[in-house]
Amino acid sequence: MSQAELLETLRAHAGDRSHRTVLSDALLSVGDPRGALMAAQLAGLPPPAEAWEHTLDAALAAAPNVDQLRVHAGMVVELSLSDWDHAAIDPSWIATQPLVVARVSLPSKAEELPTAIDCLDLALIRCRGVALGSRLDADAWPLVYAWLQDRDFEHLELDLSASVDELGELTEALSSVRSAKLDYRDVQVAETLCLSLLPNLRRLCLEGPAAGFDPRMLAGLEHLEHLDLRRCALSPDQLEAAVAWRDAAPGRSLRHPELGELGLRPPDLDDVFGTQGLRWEKGDALRTRVAVWPAEVWTFASLRGSELQLHVRDAPRARVQLDADLTELAALPDRLVLARREGGVRSYALDLAGIDSPRLEATLSAAGPRRRGTQAGRVRGLDQRGDALAVDGLAASWRCTDGADRAPADDGELGPVRRCLTLLEGGAAWVEGELHQAAASRLRVAFEGERAERSRTVELGEPILALGASATTVFALTPREVWRVGLDARPQRIGSRSGGRARIVSREGVTAWTSSRRSVTIQRGDRIDSLAYPDSYSGGCDEELAVADLAITEDGVVIAALEHGGLNLLTPDGALKADEFPEEPLRRWIFIYRREILIAG
DSSP, rough: OOOOHHHHHHOOOOOOOOHHHHHHHHHTTTOOHHHHHHHHHHHTTTOOOOHHHHHHHHHHHHTTEEEEEEEEETEEEEEEEOGGGGOOOOHHHTTOOOOOOOEEEEOSGGGGHHHHHHHHHHTTOOSSSSEEEEEOOOOTTTHHHHHTTSSSSSSSEEEEOOOOOOOOOSSSTTOOOOOEEEOOHHHHHHHHHIIOOOOOOEEEEEEETOOOOOOGGGOTTOOOOOEOOTTTTOOOOHHHHHHHHHSSSSEEEEEOOGGTTTTOOOOSSSSSSOOOOEEEESSOOOEEEEEESSSSEEEEEEEEEEEEEEEEEEEEEEEEEEOOOOOEEEETTHHHHHHHHOOOEEEEEEGGGGGTSSTTHHEEEEEOGGGGOOSSSEEEEOOOOOOOOEEEEEEEEEEEETTOOGGGGGGGGEEEEEEEEEEEEEEEEEEEETEEEEEOOOOEEETTTTTEEEEEEOOOOOOOOOOEEEOOOOOOOOSSEEEEEEESSSEEEEEEOOOOOOOOEEEEEEEEEEEEOOOOEEEETEEEEEEEOOBBBBBOOOBBBBBEEEEOOOOOOOOEEEEEEEEEOOSSSSEEEOOOOOOOOOOBEEEEEEEEEEHHH
């Protein structure tokens, strides 16, 4: 059988491991790097660097406007397109990736929909499915429905705010759709769609409000095999009904956080709801980092390349040019810890008494060659709590205690190759799973020390991209969700997001996260505020405007650092812009905070 025939067969048998194995062998026999990637992922091994880079380069060349992508079992299975107006995907490349689902956002204005749909029709002509991230109301739904009727998508994701009356008459079912994810506000909408529009469903994922599941919506879905309810907060009766549906016929599977390990995964490799595989995100290198010192007058530092800038509130105080390109930053009570791009971390002493002095550079000096401060290897993250520092590295992650001159292995090592390490009071949390960009979805929370050792492992269903923590609570960020996780209570979904760099921070009573590339959500108690930026700086600047990092001061002010410079200080009452240093270019940007349009610069 030829490669073309094998690829064509794969789409019809996406979950069959034997078809992947045969295709992998065929690709390896002709030296195609995709074969090595497929073989490694099928065996649960780290992907060879050359194979991963080949797959990534081919995808970016074929879809230059891609914002994110996911590769599972050797195949590109998901593309997030950042711009529908230029969504030109090379159809010859799509033919070699028969499992691609394109994730796109439609314009919010109904008059722009016809143009957007025409562009998408050309771009998605060979895609397996489509995920429409924009909310479809009564004005948008008829146009989108008519378009879907003309296509043979196998996978469909919809986000609906329409009521049953606004759906109109569903005259023609989408019989080609085999898997669907539905987000809705009215449970009758989901029931109507399932029973009238999607009769041949085999997999269904529901994302609704607290009472978002009604067993009656499954009554006519005789082919349904897998039900994913991991984002539905079910009542005991609803959960019992879902389990009864699963147990009513052999071969059915059910996913929900309260079911523990039972029925958490679909029975084959066809991971249409995005819980497995390697992920790539556009602009992976963060150009700005920010950290806050605990002090009576809060002070913070921003890191851009090799330059460290120090501020007191919104006023610039000093900047220091260091001798290395730096990627990560943490602030302990009396020192700075910086991670270098070429590998390793270094500790610097800091005299806060000189923060207002122009001679601050003289107070910043190397703390000495401690072994923990000169560790080799790339560092992916630093986290600080009190006088303890957590270092998240490629080879291992560890916790260091101030004043101890010991190797990391003797100073609270947390095990090999953890991801997204964060500290709590008397404990730590991390994501379980191998590094190598794998999309691990298991969160481990552990307390130790004077308290009795306690730990908990939580399955969140989606890949965990970032962690933040208050004293005893962990906040986890996935591609589309924000979760609060403690030792004793079940995970609670506190928000959603639509991409962007994964950053989340928390201090007692305040949690902030990136809800998209250009927006931040802040939760203070029961109150939620949002910050929204445009695509770029004003004043003719071509640099993209995007959120790069977040920090929170001791009195609850959120600091948002931007990609190419610029900082906002977000208080409960309004927003400030951190002033530029002398001779630094003045950048202007317009943003929305607490429903007010603000101009900075």
